Amino acid sequence: MRLALREVWTAFRRSPGLSMLSIVMIAFSLFAFGLFGLVAWNIRGALEKAEERVELRAYLVEGTGTEAIGAAVGDIGAFPEVARVDHVTPQQALERARKELSEFKDVWEPEFLPASLEIRLKPGMREPATVEAVARRLQGYPFVDDVRFGEEWVRKFALVRNAVTWAGIVLGTAFALVSIVLVGATIRMTVLSRAKEIxxxxxxxxxxxxxxxxxxIDGLLKGVLGGLLALALTWLAPALVRNVISVTFFPAWLAWSGVAVGAALGLLGAGLSVGRQLRRV
Amino acid sequence: MNAVPTVVRFANVTRRFARGTGGVQKVSFGLARGEFVFLTGPSGAGKSTILKLARLEELPESGEVRVAGATSLKITRGEIAKVRRKIGSVFQDFRLLEDRTAFDNVAFALEVTGAPAAGIGARVQKALERVGLTSKLQAYPGELSGGEQQRVAIARALVNDPLVVLADEPTGNLDERASRAVFQLLRDINAGGTSVLMATHDLDLVRASGFRTLELNRGTLAYDSAEAGPMEGLG
Known part of the structure; x- marks a missing residue:
């Protein structure tokens, strides 16, 4: 191991320019992937926030007793898809409407709006089919007059989310492949420069x-250093657009995973390249 | 038939290449312990291939190469590495690492075999002493003449106390004086009991030495001076 470390140091000292170039190339490959990841991460966050708006509203028949409503709240809350059920009285509905819509400012009769149950669904349960299934079950209660859930919006949102997910997978795979190829080529260049020595x-x-x-060891070190440099660049890049849009950075575990990916690529690239070179001698 | 143990034995060895030249066909010979043998023949006759096969850098398509107790019929890469520690290799182009001193180039051959660090310095010093380069220990290959570089390469080949030295045109890049000096060095090494198999184009050198000669022609062994009359096959 001591000799191997000395060889790594000798190789770096012999051609510091090539070593630095390798690290920078690895860093930029991972940076490009990191930037894409950051955009994807923020789009995912925005979609999750928008998805939280998916809710069902079951309007209740006038005069429904509080006991029946209480039982229904408990019953619906136990649906596996449901995260939360709130009973909105006519008074609460009117107060909310007066706050949000100016045309309700002069309306004072509490019975103007019907009582309702507001149902929020769990994450992963907001697909149109699931929402429609829950809506059908709500319709089954005799005291439910009507169920609304913005059917059109839910459908369009699901389409957009699916398109974004697939685009993310395709582009992410492409970026990842380009990064792997670039890191592999960089490491191969280092190995080739030492073919005589091998x-x-x-x-x-x-x-x-x-x-x-x-x-x-050399590949691992370059991967780690390239990964750290890429992480720093990816962290700094959003600062350029922070005045225009708000950008959320990766959580720590994901950021460090990126560095680990760099290390793994460096290690794998070195292993494959030197293996290929060894087969020739 | 052969009372002296052989360090290299080729038995019906065939190795061909896609490019068509340089291969060998059904070559058989033995190199006895302590023997000095020349390999001659025109370019592309298969001299370098014989040496590559002896180093187990190439493996035969058919036939068997036995070297330093190992057989090409059943050998792993790890075993090849161990066999090479018993072989010293010298090349026309020296194959030294340009960024290491003469001392480090020779030490490298010991370090890669996992030799104990404590004894490396003394062994390297001794090998460089044998080739007369004690004054150039810290010189880089670029600072040495061709003859001196070849002597560093010979020191590297000797430092592991090999059973056999395989020399591929070791004087090919050297002037007359340096060639004679390098050849004399190889003779001295041989006199110490190490077998030498040397490929060369220098027929004057071959004739003057009186050593056994194998002549290759288009990949086949055309002449073996041990079996024919002395020098009758050399053109």
Whole structure:
């Protein structure tokens, strides 16, 4: 191990420019992927927030007793899809309407708006089919007059979310592949620059494991350093647009996962490249 | 038939290449312990292939190569690495690491085999002493003449106390004087009991030495001076 570390240091000292170039190339490959990830992460956050607006409103028949409403709240709250049920009295509905809509300012009769149950669904249960199924079950209560859930909006939202998800998967895969290819090519360049050394090592009796170790350490270090640089760049980039839009950075676990991906790519790239070179000698 | 143990034995060895030249067909010979043998023949006759096969850098398509107790018929990459520690290799183009001193180039051959660090310095010093380069320990290859670089390469080949030295045109890039010096060095090494198999184009050198000669022509062994009359096959 001591000798392998010395070889890594020797290689860096011999061609610091190439080593720095490798780190920068790895960093920019991961940075491009990181930027895409950041955009995807923020779009996902925005979609999740918008999705929280998916709710059902069951309007109750006038004169429905509080006991029946209380039982229904408990019953509906136990649906596996339902996160929360709130009973909105006519008075509360009117107060809310007066706050939000100016044309209700002169309306004072509490019975003007019907009582209702507001139902919010759990995350992952907001697909149009699920929402419609819950709506049908609500319609089954005799004291439910009508159920509204913005059917058109829910459908369009699901379409947009699916399109964004698929675009994210396709583009993310493409960015990831480009990053892998670039990191692999960078590491391969380093290995090729030391092809003569590898041949001489094998010639004088070095085992494959012995030849590999310094390259694996080198690839790992470059991957980690490139990953850290990419993380720093990805963290700094949103500052440029912070005045225009609000950007949420990755949670710590995801940010460090990016560095780990860099390290894994460096290690894998080095392992594959040196393996390929070893097969020739 | 052969009382002296062999360090290299080729038995009906065939190795062809897609490019058509440089391969060998049904080559058989043995290199005895302590023997000095020349490999001659025109370019593309298969001299370098014989040496590559002896180093197990290439494996035969058919036939068997036995070297330092190992057989090409059943050998892993790990075992090849261990066999190479018993072989010293010298090339026309020296194959030194340009960014390391003469001392480090020789030490490298010990370090990669996992030799104990404590003894490396003394062994390297001794090997460089044998080739007469003690005054150039810290010189880089670029600061050395061709002959000196080849002597560093020979020191590297010797430092592991090999059973056999495989030399591929070791004087090919050297002037007359340096060539004679390098050849004399190889003779001295051979006199110490190490077998030497040397490919060369220098027929004057071959004739003057009186050592056994194998002549290759288009991949086949055309002449073996041990079996024919002395020098009768050399053109």
């Amino acid at each position: 041949a001489i090592m094998r010639l004088v009796g070095a085992t494959d494991a012995f030849v590999r170790l310094p390259f694996l």
